[in-house]
Amino acid sequence: MIDERARRLARIVHDHLILTTPLAPSDCLLVLGSHDTRVAEHAARLWHEGWAPRVVLSGGRGKITSAWSETEAAVFARVAVAHGVPEDALLLEETASNTGENITASRALLADRGIAVRRGILVTKPYMTRRGLATARRQWPEVEWLSAAPDLAYEAYDDERQLIELLVGDLQRMVVYAERGFQVPMPVEESAWAACEELAGMGFDRHVISDLKGR
Known part of the structure; x- marks a missing residue:
């Protein structure tokens, strides 16, 4: 108890850990994988609202999801598709095991695809928004980072x-x-x-x- x-x-x-920002049209939604698939549902809503044309789903297996049979990115992709996001709008980054790697591995994936990012929206759990922004602003400082999360108390x-x-x-x-x-x-x-x-x-x-x- x-x-x-x-x-x-x-x-x-x-x-204190919650820090969401006003949204603006962006080049991608960068979705930080976790055990909470409500984040993927929220990313799908943001995509349908037109905030960004691409959804990058980042996550291998972390401290809570180490026993999952699929990567966080694969699980989140299934949720996003079930909520109407077409597969060709998704990019999966399936190696990251922490927040820093979510950023650096996604940055490398997009660079390999020749996709330029000037503004991005981090989508994560509410209590990860502040740390997600702090990490992205250090690890990928050339991008203007915004943050969004499902409305979860x-x-x-x-x-x-x-x-x-x-x-x-x-x-x-x-x-x-x-x-x-x-x-x-x-x-x-x-x-x-x-x-x-x-x-x-x-x-x-x-x-x-x-x-x-x-x-």
Whole structure:
């Protein structure tokens, strides 16, 4: 059971990690693979709305999807096609195992196809939008990056413990990966960092890289 204090702290971290932007016509939707296929459904909606002509689905297998029989990109492609996106609008990048590789491997795939990208829309889980933007702006800085996510509240996730563990790991990475040069630095609110540290201390530390660093 998740007690009310842990839930309150997790909501603080969750809300801080969300950073969506206004959308504008773009060259591609870059969809970051994960265990949540609602992201692929949202990408299909954005394609139908005409925000970009191409949908790049990036993802091999990650920490949650390692046991899947298919890559994240393949699973997301089936969902997108089921929601009316034609196969010729899709490009699959099936090697990435983390957010940085989502960006760098997709960049290489599009370059190999001779497809220029000046503006792109990252499509991911709500609580991955801030870190996704920070990563893309470091790993592919020539592109103007926007971000979008399905409208999912904290309560929309079935496995609350898994969610909290992911939130703690992702907020830690906002700080540690910026220090290591993998992402552009973004301010982290003191309240969010304190909540993250307390949650890690409560045992929600499955995805923590190492001991949480002080800021």
